[in-house]
Amino acid sequence: MLKRKHSEMNAAERVAQLLKDYRVVIFSKSYCPFCVKVKALFDSLHVEYKALELDLIGEDGVAIQQTLFEKTKQKTVPNVFVNGKHVGGCDATIQAHQDGRLAELLSGVQYDYDLIVIGGGSGGLAASKEAASFGKKVAVCDFVVPSPQGTTWGLGGTCVNVGCIPKKLMHKAAIIGEDLKDARAFGWDVPEQVVHNWTNMVDEIQNYVKSLNFGYRKVLKENTVTYLNAYAQFVDAHTVKVTDKKNNVQHITARDFIIAVGGRPRYPDIPGAKEYGITSDDLFSLKYHPGKCLIVGASYIALECAGFLHAVGIDCTIMVRSILLRGFDQQLAEMIGDHMMGHGMKFIRPCVPTKIEKISDGEPGFGKMDSGEIVEGEYNTILFAVGRSACTHNIGLDNIGVKLNPSNGKIIVDKEERTSVNNIYAIGDVIDGKLELTPVAIQAGKLLAQRLYKNQTVLTDYVNVPTTVFTPLEYGFVGVSEEDAVASYGKDDIEVYHSFYQPLEYALTDRDNNKCYGKLVCVKSKGERVVGFHVLGPNAGEVTQGFALGVKLGAKKSDFADLIGIHPTTAEVGLHKDSG
Numbered sequence: 001m002l003k004r005k006h007s008e009m010n011a012a013e014r015v016a017q018l019l020k021d022y023r024v025v026i027f028s029k030s031y032c033p034f035c036v037k038v039k040a041l042f043d044s045l046h047v048e049y050k051a052l053e054l055d056l057i058g059e060d061g062v063a064i065q066q067t068l069f070e071k072t073k074q075k076t077v078p079n080v081f082v083n084g085k086h087v088g089g090c091d092a093t094i095q096a097h098q099d100g101r102l103a104e105l106l107s108g109v110q111y112d113y114d115l116i117v118i119g120g121g122s123g124g125l126a127a128s129k130e131a132a133s134f135g136k137k138v139a140v141c142d143f144v145v146p147s148p149q150g151t152t153w154g155l156g157g158t159c160v161n162v163g164c165i166p167k168k169l170m171h172k173a174a175i176i177g178e179d180l181k182d183a184r185a186f187g188w189d190v191p192e193q194v195v196h197n198w199t200n201m202v203d204e205i206q207n208y209v210k211s212l213n214f215g216y217r218k219v220l221k222e223n224t225v226t227y228l229n230a231y232a233q234f235v236d237a238h239t240v241k242v243t244d245k246k247n248n249v250q251h252i253t254a255r256d257f258i259i260a261v262g263g264r265p266r267y268p269d270i271p272g273a274k275e276y277g278i279t280s281d282d283l284f285s286l287k288y289h290p291g292k293c294l295i296v297g298a299s300y301i302a303l304e305c306a307g308f309l310h311a312v313g314i315d316c317t318i319m320v321r322s323i324l325l326r327g328f329d330q331q332l333a334e335m336i337g338d339h340m341m342g343h344g345m346k347f348i349r350p351c352v353p354t355k356i357e358k359i360s361d362g363e364p365g366f367g368k369m370d371s372g373e374i375v376e377g378e379y380n381t382i383l384f385a386v387g388r389s390a391c392t393h394n395i396g397l398d399n400i401g402v403k404l405n406p407s408n409g410k411i412i413v414d415k416e417e418r419t420s421v422n423n424i425y426a427i428g429d430v431i432d433g434k435l436e437l438t439p440v441a442i443q444a445g446k447l448l449a450q451r452l453y454k455n456q457t458v459l460t461d462y463v464n465v466p467t468t469v470f471t472p473l474e475y476g477f478v479g480v481s482e483e484d485a486v487a488s489y490g491k492d493d494i495e496v497y498h499s500f501y502q503p504l505e506y507a508l509t510d511r512d513n514n515k516c517y518g519k520l521v522c523v524k525s526k527g528e529r530v531v532g533f534h535v536l537g538p539n540a541g542e543v544t545q546g547f548a549l550g551v552k553l554g555a556k557k558s559d560f561a562d563l564i565g566i567h568p569t570t571a572e573v574g575l576h577k578d579s580g
C-alpha cells in the first residue's frame with residue numbers, strides 16, 4: 001500500500017501521522033528561543049527528533065497549531081511529544097527531564113495511569129481531580145474496611161462520612177436545641193419541654209451524606225478520573241494490587257502514586273474495648289439512641305461529641321487521661337471544660353479505662369467501666385476518642401521501602417510531600433508531623449498535583465493554619481497558644497490582650513454571661529506582632545477564618561485596634577482587647 005504524503009493530509013491527520021512516525025516530535029517555530037532550548041535538550045541527550053517549524057509551512061502551520069490546541073489545550077510552541085505522549089512546552093519538558101519522566105517516556109515504558117491515588121478522602125479526591133484537569137490519566141482507589149462494629153460508608157473519606165460533615169450537623173442540632181431554650185424570650189411560643197429524636201436526626205444526616213457520596217462519584221466521572229472501589233497494596237514502586245469487596249484482584253501500574261489513606265480511630269488495649277466500645281466511625285450512623293454515654297478522651301473528637309450528645313439530651317461523662325485539648329491554649333481549654341461542666345456534663349479526671357464488661361443484653365449493650373482507683377460506672381454506650389492511627393500497616397509499604405516514623409506509623413515526606421521513594425508522594429492525615437485537618441489535606445493535594453503536572457512550585461504552607469473546636473462554646477484559634485509563645489519567645493517578650501464578653505444573641509436570656517472570651521498573644525520585640533489569636537464563643541469558626549488572614553500576613557496589635565469593627569457582632573471582640 002502506498003503511504004500518503006503529509007502534504008495531502010489535513011492538519012489532524014498530519015499530526016497523528018507524525019506522532020506515529022517519530023519517537024520525538026517537536027512542533028516548533030524557527031525564531032522561538034524556547035524551541036531552540038528544547039531542541040538543545042534533546043541534542044544533549046543524543047536523542048533524535050522531528051522538528052516541524054510551523055512558521056515555515058504557511059497556512060498548514062496555523063491549522064496544525066489549532067489542532068494541537070484542541071488536542072493538548074496548549075496554544076504555544078514548542079509542543080513536544082515523546083512516543084505519542086504529550087509532554088508539553090519548554091518548561092514542562094525540562095521538568096520531565098529533571099524528574100525522570102522524560103527518560104521513562106523515551107524508553108517506551110507504558111503505565112496504565114499517569115497517577116494512582118490511594119484513598120478517596122479529602123486529600124485524594126482533591127489531588128486526583130486536579131491532576132486529571134491537566135490531562136493526566138488518573139485512578140483513585142478508595143475502600144472502607146468496616147469498623148469492628150461493622151460500620152462502613154461510601155466515597156469521600158473521613159470528613160464527609162464520619163468526620164467534619166456529620167459532626168458539624170450534629171453540632172448544629174445541639175445549637176438549635178440551645179436556641180429553643182431561649183426561644184420563648186424572643187416571643188416564640190414553644191413548649192417548655194421539646195423532645196429530640198435521635199434516629200430522625202441520624203436518618204436526615206445519613207441521607208445528606210449519601211447524596212455527597214453520590215456527588216463525589218459523579219464529579220470523578222465528569223473529570224475522567226477512574227474510581228476503583230478497591231483496597232490497594234503496593235507490589236512494587238509502580239504497581240499496586242487492588243482487591244474489591246467481592247475479592248476480585250487486579251494489578252495496575254502508574255508512573256506516580258499519591259498515598260492519601262488517612263487514619264482510623266484507635267482503641268485502648270483493654271479487655272472489652274473492641275467488643276463493646278464504639279468510635280466516631282460508628283456514632284454518626286448509630287441506629288439506636290445511645291443512652292447514657294461515657295466518652296473516653298479529651299481532645300477535639302471527645303469534647304465535640306460530648307458537647308452535641310449532651311445538648312440533644314444525652315447523659316454524658318467524659319473520662320480524661322491528663323489535660324484537655326493537648327496543644328491548645330490551656331486557659332481556653334479549661335474554660336471549655338468549665339463551661340461543659342456548668343451545663344451538666346460530668347468529668348472523671350485523671351483516669352483511664354482498664355476493662356469493659358457487658359452486664360446485660362439489650363440495645364445498646366451495657367458496659368461497665370473499671371479504672372485505676374476502681375471508679376465503676378454503667379453506661380449504654382462507650383465512645384472511644386483516644387486518637388487515630390495512620391492506615392499504613394497493610395498497604396505493602398515494606399515491599400517498596402517507603403519510610404515511616406516508627407513511633408506513630410505515619411509516612412515521612414519532604415517539603416514537596418515526596419516519600420523516601422522517588423515516584424511516591426503522601427498527603428493528608430497519613431503524613432508525619434502535620435495537622436490532621438480537611439482543608440490541609442485538600443490544599444496539599446491540589447498543590448502537589450500542580451507541582452507534578454503543571455510545572456508549579458508552590459508548596460503547602462503548614463504554618464498558621466486556623467482551626468476550630470466545635471464544642472458547645474466554639475473555640476477558634478490560629479497561630480500559637482500562650483504556652484507555646486512563652487516557650488518560643490520568653491515570658492518577658494509576650495504581651496497578652498484579652499476580654500470576656502457576652503454576645504448580644506445571649507443577652508435576653510442572660511445565657512453564658514461573661515463566658516465568651518477572646519485573646520491575642522503578641523510578641524513585644526516584633527512590634528507586638530500577633531502570633532496567637534483565640535476566641536471562645538458562638539460562630540468562633542467563622543470569626544477565626546477572617547482574622548487568620550491577618551495573622552498570616554503578620555498583623556500587629558495596632559492593626560487589630562485600627563480596624564473598625566462590624567456592630568453588633570461577636571467578631572468585634574477580636575479587635576478591642578485589654579492588656580492581660
Ligand code: FAD
Pocket residue numbers: 118119120121122123124141142143144145156157158159160162163164165167230231232233260261262263280301391395427428429430436437438439441
Ligand atoms: P481520609 O479522609 O481519611 O481518606 C482516606 C480514605 O482512604 C478513606 O476513605 C479510607 O477508607 C481510604 N483507604 C485507606 N486505606 C486504603 C487502601 N489501602 N486502599 C484504598 N483506600 C484506602 N477536620 C476539619 O478540618 N474540620 C473538622 O471539623 C473535622 N472534624 C472531624 C471530626 C471527626 C470525628 C474526625 C474523625 C475527623 C475530623 N476532621 C476534621 C479531620 C478530617 O476528617 C481529616 O483531616 C481528613 O478527612 C483527612 O483527609 P485524608 O484525605 O488525609 O484522609
Ligand code: NDP
Pocket residue numbers: 268269296297298299300301302304320321322323325326351352353385386387388435436437467468469470
Ligand atoms: P487526638 O490525638 O487529638 O487526642 C487523643 C485524646 O485521647 C487525647 O486527649 C489523649 O490524652 C487521649 N488518649 C489517648 N490515649 C488514651 C488512652 N489510652 N486512654 C485514655 N485517653 C487516651 O485525637 P482525636 O481523636 O481527638 O482527633 C484526631 C485529629 O482529628 C485531631 O488532631 C484533629 O486534627 C482532627 N479533628 C479535627 C476536628 C476539627 O477541626 N474541629 C474535630 C475532630 C478531629 P492525652 O492528652 O493524655 O494524650
